[in-house]
Amino acid sequence: MADASVESAKRAAAIQAVADHFDPSASHVGIGSGTTIVYVVEAIKAKSTNPNIRFVPTGYQSRQVIVQAGLTPIAFDSLPEQVMLDVAFDGADEVDEDLNCIKGGGACLFQEKLVAERAKKFVCVADYRKKQSRLLTNWPTIPIEVAPIAVPTVLHSLRVLGSPSPKLRTTLLEKSGPLKTDQDFFIIDAPFPSLLIEADMASGKGKGDGSDGTWEVTKIAQAIKELTGVLEVGIFSGLNGVDAESVRAKSGGRTVVTGGQKPVAVYFGLQDGTVELRVAKA
Known part of the structure; x- marks a missing residue:
């Protein structure tokens, strides 16, 4: 139903x-x-x-x-x-x-x-x-498309940015290995706390730059996109x-x-x- x-x-x-x-x-x-x-x-x-x-x-x-x-x-x-x-x-x-x-x-x-x-x-x-009302409320992670060779480095960098447990996405049949995109890249799914919008920062709910554990939508997208090995970030802002x-x-x-x-x-x-x-x- x-x-x-x-x-x-x-x-x-x-x-x-x-x-x-x-x-x-x-x-x-x-x-x-x-x-x-x-x-x-x-x-x-x-x-x-x-x-x-x-x-x-x-x-x-x-x-x-x-x-x-x-x-x-x-x-x-x-x-x-x-x-x-x-x-x-x-x-x-x-x-x-x-x-x-x-x-x-x-x-x-x-x-x-x-x-x-x-x-x-x-x-x-x-x-x-x-x-x-905010991203990462129900959907748990930010999808990130990454060059296969860069996966370990990007996983480490995401943890530095505050993601507690970023993971490489595998196929439904795990023994088949990581899921590949149309570009033959891999996907990392990175959880973060719910993302702030500009109004949240204006009202003092967080800095939004990661320094206090909070991230604003566009700032986290930019921070992840700047990591070497990242092709694209699944945030549209x-x-x-x-x-x-x-x-x-x-x-x-x-x-x-x-x-x-x-x-x-x-x-x-x-x-x-x-x-x-x-x-x-x-």
């Missing part, structure tokens, strides 16, 4: 997100990974008859979903340099009240971040279990697509915006069949 409730919530959120943000005249659309995205593609297929749209997947699984729906995939590295995706739809493992996300439970975080940063807007679709485009426009295109990009909106499917919308604060 619970599983049916979750799947119904995912479908409701996907239908609403696509209704609000998918333009049938779009040229390029990003498609993320995970179970919720199946319903996003289903909703897009029902709404669009435009054969010219190219869909950019974030990994093998999402490419298969696109192909099976009869839509046309295009590899991320085949995009012309100046092309921005009209929109990218993706899920999340957890979302806080500032729309910061943890992603990487499905081990596709690197390509998910590439696609999100290339989109004019990233729209997140999730079920009610992912809705929290910083600017959203609309704000990032504004920054680029003001600089005449001379500013590179990084961070993984927060969504402009998050659609949470609820247990009663309704959809709750969280949008970027004005």
Whole structure:
């Protein structure tokens, strides 16, 4: 019964997100990974008859979903340099009240971040279990993609940063060894205390730089990303697509915006069949 409730919530959120943000005249659309995205593609297929749209997947699984729906995939590295995706739809493992996300439970975080940063807007679709006030409330760890040779060094560094027990993610069949990403890298899952947002630091709940045992979302993402051997961190924070485009426009295109990009909106499917919308604060 619970599983049916979750799947119904995912479908409701996907239908609403696509209704609000998918333009049938779009040229390029990003498609993320995970179970919720199946319903996003289903909703897009029902709404669009435009054969010219190219869909950019974030990994093998999402490419298969696109192909099976009869839509046309295009590899991320085949995009012309100046092309921005009209929109990218993706899920999340957890979302806080500032729309910061943890992603990487499905081990596709690197390509998910590439696609999100290339989109004019990233729209997140999730079920009610992912809705929290702070990251690392229910979802236990930060996923980190790491070069295999660097795993021991990164594990040690994460403990120095305050993670009590970072672990290398293995396959479901442990004797098969560590799980490999599409880049042939490994995933480390690092637990930390719940992450602060800027309002927490402003109200004196912690320094957020690790010196007092507290970390703010963007600061911990930056600290982990700076570790040698880390390819990417499963925290999506910083600017959203609309704000990032504004920054680029003001600089005449001379500013590179990084961070993984927060969504402009998050659609949470609820247990009663309704959809709750969280949008970027004005």
